[in-house]
Amino acid sequence: MLRVTGLSAHYGRAHILDEVALEVAAGEVVVLLGRNGAGKSTTMKAIMGLVPPSAGQVVFDGIPITGRAPFEIARLGLGYVPEERRIFTELTVLENLEVGRRPAPPGMPPWTPARLFALFPSLGAMQDRPGGRMSGGEQQMLTIARTLMGNPRLILLDEPSEGLAPVVVERMAEAIGALKASGLGILLSEQNLHFARGVSDRATIIEKGRIRWSGSIPELLAADAVREQYLSV
Amino acid sequence: MRWCGPSGRRADPALLENLVLQALSGLASASSLFLVASGLTVIFGVSRIVNFAHGSLYMLGAYLAWTLVTNLPRGHLGFWGGVLGAALLVGLIGLVVEVLLLRRIYRAPELFQLLATFGVVLIVQDLALLAWGPQDLLGPRAPGLRGSIEILGLRFPLYELFLIGVGPVVLGLLLLLFHRTRWGTLVRAATQDREMVGALGVNQRMLFTSVFFLGSVLAGLGGALQLPRESVNLHMDLSIIAEAFVVVVVGGLGSLSGAALAALLIGELHAFGILVFPKITLVLVFLVMAVVLVVRPHGLLGRPAAAAHGAGAAEPPIGPAPRPLKLAGGAALALALLLPPFAGNYALTVLTDIAIFVLFAASLHLIMGPGGMASFGHAAYFGLGAYGAALAAQWLGASMLGGLVLAPFVAGLFGLLFGWFCVRLSGVYSAMLTLAFAQIAWSVAFQWVELTGGDNGILGVWPDAWAAGKLTYYYLALALCLGSTLLLRRIIHAPFGYALRAQRDSVLRAEAIGIDAFRIRWLGFTLAAAAAGIAGGLFAYGKGSVFPTTMAISRSVDALLMVLLGGVQTLSGPIIGALAFTGLQEQLVRITDLWRLVLGSVIVVLVLFFPQGLAGAARTAWERRHGDT
Structure with a gap:
């Protein structure tokens, strides 16, 4: 459903992405693993059109989307959940959801605030609270819920477990499992292998802007050398 | 804007009554000021553009209202239809400016945007001069609101009373618009993080254009409503923009309620400043702005702007001048030394x-x-x-x-x-x-x-x-x-x-x-x-x-123009900018009465096509030809 080939990006003259290639099928969770600064967030931003790629192609659902404006890419059904969350702090929870609302593609039951509150019960208890007065975990749930309001068919989920308490990370894993079950494709970026292995089907490892390894989760768990080289801190 | 007390004051009135009327007069001024400032603050909130041309839109509102009202049949329909028509026309003009100019420079440095809007100010000044002539124009009084009423035994113009009502009504409508509609929610979200709004599937262009339309309508309405109060003239633009900037900044950039509060403060300050400190009325407003900014750096109700996402690349380092530039500088210096004895x-x-x-x-x-x-x-x-x-x-x-x-x-x-x-x-x-x-x-x-x-x-x-x-x-x-x-x-x-x-x-x-x-x-x-x-x-x-x-x-603006024309991040920029600007202005003033129109157009073209300034563009061209160094 999402196919990225040869994606490169530059910042000034520095290569930040070097021929990144990856694929995510419908209903599949692929985790992009790598250390801080490896290029995970930049890959997602380049797919979303927020960082202009200097070469390469991104095809979503058969449509080439490289070079398109972010809002057009979002409207095609590709959702983006940024690492920094970027909640609208002066808007309430309901208003944040309203900003994300887009019509659902035909045949898909649209996300509504009620359905999202069932998925993230803690949000339902604070519908009129401004985003700026929520905890980090609540903001993380809100930013995912806000993107789901656009009824995407695939989402880019950038480090959702970062900085969250273990209990909240567990709840996040459950939510991701439920979303996958509903048929949503997810490209997840993570440093936390423990969290990633529980929710993902396949893994792709990125280091210094280059894809170094791809394979299934069991393969990754068996490949001690790969984990040692790219993921150990 | 006319800042004076109520007309028809009785001789030696009781102090209290006089103060009440003065306060009312301040409210009327505050109302007008709020209309203009609210448009400015809404536009800034979303687009982050400091729109110098907002005062020009206000002036066009007054001129267009004059034309419409004097040409339409007399009576309620003619007057109020003319006022609203003028506001809508100004909205359309603002829309054209946004689509043709501002839309292309949203990613430019903010001072460049300011420069572009100042180019629009110059263009509008000459166009207004061409269309309406240099003389002040007097509009008719508002039908039904010509007289005055007695308050505490003193006469107070009905129209001023009407204006006092307009401000709160507009504020209420705007708050409803921003808090009860999807469009308003999107605007508030974009005020905080427009890139994220785009990533959620919202077409920012449409949003920006519509916000600019609304802001322009408000400026036009503010100008049109001045018609019964003061004569329409070519200085309205710059006199209102300074006041409106003060209101917007004191209130907190992007904050509607802040603008209302600040308009109230500034309006009353003018009204009472005249009574208490007639000698320093002009200083007073700016003194208050300085004090507010020192105590509350983001204005009364403003919040610190969120860290900019996707900020521009760091400025390139400045190296020593390349040889050809040194040679050119030397040649210019030689000319500057040798030619003048032969000059008149x-x-x-x-x-x-x-x-x-x-x-x-x-x-x-x-x-x-x-x-x-x-x-x-x-x-x-x-x-x-x-x-x-x-x-x-x-x-x-x-x-x-x-x-x-x-x-x-x-x-x-x-x-x-x-x-x-x-x-x-x-x-x-x-x-x-x-x-x-x-x-x-x-x-x-x-x-x-x-x-x-x-x-x-x-x-x-x-x-x-x-x-x-x-x-x-x-x-x-x-x-x-x-x-x-x-x-x-x-x-x-x-x-x-x-x-x-x-x-x-x-x-x-x-x-x-x-x-x-x-x-x-x-x-x-x-x-x-x-x-x-x-x-x-x-x-x-x-x-x-x-x-x-x-x-x-205007001299501060001249200096800004010189630096920006030349290019901010080059050392030769200010020199080239000063030469180009002073030379251009001297020549234009000599050859045409419409020098503002030409200068404004030149500025707009430069901003659109040479966003790094003249020296910056020359450097880019040089680097492209000789490979990066």
Whole structure:
């Protein structure tokens, strides 16, 4: 459903992405693993059109989307959940959801605030609270819920477990499992292998802007050398 | 805007009653001010554009209302239809400006956007002159609201009472729009993080254009509603924009309720300032703005802007000038030295001005380029230098040399004082504070008639006998300006200059390696002020007189134009900008009455096609041809 080939990006003259290639099928969770600064967030931003790629192609659902404006890419059904969350702090929870609302593609039951509150019960208890007065975990749930309001068919989920308490990370894993079950494709970026292995089907490892390894989760768990080289801190 | 008490005042009225009427009059002014300021603040909130042309939209609202109302049949429908029609027409004009110009420069540095909107101001001034002529136009009074009513035994115009109601109604409608509709929710979200709004599938272009339309309608409505209050004239644009900026900044950029509160404050301040401090009414408003910004750096109800996402790339480092540039500079210097003996008096005057403005622009450039600060009020230091020299000549009988030595010290001293406040803030707030101090300096020069002669200025500030000849004075000005400009360049390449640029690129990282960013900025500001003071002192002796216009807003804008035209991040930028601007303006004024139209169009074209300025564009072309170095 999402196919990225040869994606490169530059910042000034520095290569930040070097021929990144990856694929995510419908209903599949692929985790992009790598250390801080490896290029995970930049890959997602380049797919979303927020960082202009200097070469390469991104095809979503058969449509080439490289070079398109972010809002057009979002409207095609590709959702983006940024690492920094970027909640609208002066808007309430309901208003944040309203900003994300887009019509659902035909045949898909649209996300509504009620359905999202069932998925993230803690949000339902604070519908009129401004985003700026929520905890980090609540903001993380809100930013995912806000993107789901656009009824995407695939989402880019950038480090959702970062900085969250273990209990909240567990709840996040459950939510991701439920979303996958509903048929949503997810490209997840993570440093936390423990969290990633529980929710993902396949893994792709990125280091210094280059894809170094791809394979299934069991393969990754068996490949001690790969984990040692790219993921150990 | 007319700031005076209610008309038809009874002789010797009781104090309390008079105060009540004065307060009402202040409310009416506040209402009008709010209409304009609300549009400005909404546009800024979403687009982050400081729209200088907002005052022009207000003026067009008044002119279009005049045309419509005088041509439509008399009566309620004709008048109110004309007013609303004018507001909508102004909205359409704003829409065209947004689509043709602003849409293309949303990613440009904010000062460039300001420059572009100032180009629009110039264009609109001449178009309005062409369409409606230079004379003031008087509109009809509003039907049904011609009379006045008695309040506490005093007469108060009905129309003013009507205006008092308009402000709160518009505020209420806007709050409903922003809090009860999807469009309003999107606008508020975009005010905080427009990139994220785009990533959620919202077409920002449509959003920006619609916001600009709404803001323009509000400006047009504000102007149209002035029709029964005051004559329509060509100075409405700049007089309202300064006030509207003050309101928006005092209230907090992007905050509607803040704008309402600030409009109330400023309106009442005007009304009562006239009663209590008739001598310093002009200073009062800017004094209040300065105090508010010092106490609350983001305005009364403003919040610190969220960290900018996807900020532009760091400025390229400044290297030594390449050989061809050195050669060109040398050739220009040779011309500047060798040609003048063969030039006439007029040419010598222009050349002297150019030398002075090169230094003036270079001093502003130190703040803006390496310093990374914006100043809307740099003319203050130019003017303080000029007044320092002139006052020394008039009151102390100082010689020219004494005056010229004093000039940078006076300007530098005030730079030290004003700078301490200004460099604490950042971005638009800092720029507005510089404007506030400049306006305070201007108001003092204008209203402290005993010391400065007020509008009549100080005359007879002539050079000493040995420098009285035009040619000698030119060489003196050239030597001082060139020397100071080269000194500024040297400073940029000195450790102090590195520290200045380091804090521009990252305050945190600069402080982490032991640079006191505040002190560096403060010192840079003071140095720039002193350099501008030298230019101002030379200007005073060159003209033989000083007037308050020496430090008016328009001169600050001239300096901004020179620096931006040349290019902020090049060292030759301010020099080229000063040459281009002064030369262009001199020539245009000579060959056409419509010089504003031409200059404005040139500015707009430059911003659209040379966003790095003339010197920046030349450097890019050079690098492209010779490969990056």
